[in-house]
Amino acid sequence: MQSLFQILMLVLDVVWFFIIAHVIMSWLINFQVLNLNQQFVAQIWYGLNRILEPIYAPVRRLMPNMQGVDLAPLVVLIAVYALRIILTNNAAAFY
Secondary structure: OHHHHHHHHHHHHHHHHHHHHHHHHHHHHHOOOOOOOOHHHHHHHHHHHHHHHHHHHHHHHHOOOOOOOOOHHHHHHHHHHHHHHHHHHOHHHHO
């Protein structure tokens, strides 16, 4: 059962990394440091969007419209961190 705990923590770490990469990349694109006309940048951007959109969509439906400010990544990051805390505090159930 310990391996199940470690796999769940790994999945949460990967999701955390993808969200952070997506947020940083969105900033760099909006400040025109990165250009979506470059094929490599566009592939990474659209790949991250395809991975994270199913996670963001339900959160965006529940949140009010913020007129251009997307807080869905922040809410998902908080949820991932909360899941990590819950799993860590209940790690004894996995042993």
